Amino acid sequence: MEMTQILPIIVGVVALVAGLIAGKFIFAKNTALRVQEAEQHAEKILSEAKLAAETLKKEKLLEAKEKNVQLKAEHDKEILEKNRKIGDAENRIRQKEQSLNQKTDNLDKQIKENETIKENLNRQIEVINQKRNELEKHQEEHIRRLEKIAGLSAEEAKAQLVESLKQEAHSQALSLQQEIIEDARLKANKDARKIIIQTIQRTAAEQTIENTVTVFNLESDEIKGQIIGREGRNIRAIEAATGVDLIVDDTPEAIVLSSFDPLRREIARLSLQRLVADGRIHPARIEEVVEKTRKQIEEQVMEIGERTVIELGIHGLHKELVRVVGKMRFRSSYGQNLLMHSREVANLCGIMAAELGLNPKLAKRAGLLHDIGKVPDEETELSHALLGGKLAEKYGENPAVVNAIAAHHDETEMQYVISPIVQACDAISGARPGARREIMQQYIQRIKDLENLALTYNGVEKAYAIQAGRELRVIVEADKVTDSDSEKLSFDMAQKIQTDMTYPGQIKVTVIREKRTVNVAR
Structure with missing residues (x-):
């Protein structure tokens, strides 16, 4: 019974020992496998790290090369810019040298001309001295002859000699004076022509011929209807406010502004531009915009004047x-x-x-x-x-x-x-x-005379000649001119134009009287 109990214990101990040995063997084998896997993994990481390092190295090298190329390009660009500036400076210096050389040549020429004049004067002085010597010899000869003539005193001989010398000197002086005046006239004409020609050549001829029309371009023909307005009220308001004739014809996407006065045409053009951009086109808005534009033009006039005097x-x-x-x-x-x-x-x-x-x-x-x-x-x-x-x-x-x-x-x-x-x-x-152009000036003067004639009448506030001078629109003050007076005023103006002015065709006189009452609700 005791053996029976001990045997299982022995078997269990043996099995335990065998299990421990087997477990140790298995653990050792697994540990070796893990170590091997770890070594392989480490080698893989090292190889990947080397590959990444190589890639990073190549990228950095490429970046460095690109940076170098970029810096070189910028450096070359700076060098080119400096070379260009140096070249421009050299050109300016060369031009200044040429200008100085030309001025030096001109001064040399003038010096030579002055020397020539001086030589001529010296020669003339020598001629005068020679004539004086000849006169002195003649005087001595004349005195000797007079002394031989009986009955002449020294005073009488002296008087005859003085009179003779005066006449001869006077004639020679007149001759010499005529020569000097003629020479001076020829030289003066030559110098005057030279100065005028040089002046004209050195001044650029920038000519600007003024017309009497300005074309206002539109984005589309639909805007023409807005500008004309209901029954043409907008276009009438624009013409009355600016004094410019608006011609709306079949020309696509364009309106022609006609007036002899460029200032009126400019005010009308800028006002139309603002109205079209704003989109609100009606008589009250038109008058407001035209007034603002007129003030803007006044500022522009001042700016043009200041710029002109500064430039000159x-x-x-x-x-x-x-x-x-x-x-x-x-x-x-x-x-x-x-x-x-x-x-x-x-x-x-x-x-x-x-x-x-x-x-x-x-x-x-x-x-x-x-x-x-x-x-x-x-x-x-x-x-x-x-x-x-x-x-x-x-x-x-x-x-x-x-x-x-x-x-x-x-x-x-x-x-x-x-x-x-x-x-x-x-x-x-x-x-x-x-x-x-003479014809243009005559036309403009006729238009101005037409407007000035209308402004001479009492009660006339504004007068605009439009339709190339074929129509005169007169705006009167409603407080001073009645409706019946307007009819009489139109008739009188037409008769005055007919009798006092010369013009082609016929001129239509339109008198406009408008009464406005404005109050503000606050």
Whole structure:
């Protein structure tokens, strides 16, 4: 019984030991496998790390190369820019050297001419000295002869000798004086032609011929209907507010603005542009926009005047004269834009005055202002030259400038040297081929006379000549003119035009009277 109990215990111990040995063997085998797997995994990680390192190294090398290329390109670009600036500077220096060389050549020529004149004078002096010696010899001979003649005293001989010498010297002096005057005249004409030709060649001829129409382009023909309005009320409101004739015909996507006054056309064009962009087009809005545009144009006129005087280097000009200069942009003289003409005259005067050794700034100032009488704020009976002189004097201009403006059409005496220069430069600018059109100026003058005739009647507020002068629209003040007076006024104007003016075809006189009462609800 005891053996029976011990045997299972022994078997169990043996089995336990065998299990422990087997477990240890299995554990050792698993551990070896894990170690092997770990080594393989480590090798895989190392190989992947090496591969990633190589890839990263290549990427960095590529980035470095790209950066190097980019830096090199920027460096090359900087070098090219510096080389270009250096080249421009060299070109400017070369041009200045050429200009200096040309001026040096001109000075050399003038020096040579002066030396030639000096030599001529020396020769003439030698001739005079020679003549004087001959006269002295003749005088001695004459005295000896007189002494041989009986009955002549020394005083009588001396008197005859003096009289003879006076007559001979007088005749020789007259002859020499005539030669000197003729030589001076020829040289003066030559120098004058030279100065005028050089002045014209050095001034760029920028001509602007003014037209009487402006084309306003539209995005589509649908906008034409909005501009015309119901029964044409919008287009009538625009014409009444601006004094410009709107021609709406079959021309696609365009409206023609017709007026002899460029300032009115510009106001009408900008007003239409604002109205079309806003989309609200009705009579009240039209009047509001036209008024705002008119104020904007006034500011633009001042800006144009300031820019012009700055570009020409003219300083200290009165603000009113600056505004008048700006208004020249919207005026024309025989079809030639007045501002372009005045700028050209100013440049011509400056160059010509410098060539003659005068004050170029003063001459340029007079050249710019010589036609300010053509853009007066109020109509007057004075000519534009005299009116311009009065305006310049009113705003404190130099007396030489005032005289040059007033005398450039020979309506007053020229008292300063720059006055004939301004007159000559004005003629040069107007005489350039294609600069002016006589027919255009006659047409514009006829239109102005037509409007001024209407403004002479009492109660007339505004007058606009439209349809190329075939219609005169007169806006009267409702408080001063009744409906019956309007009919009589229209008839009287038509009769006055018929008797006092010359015109082609016929002119329609339309008198517009409108009474408005405005109150504000607050």
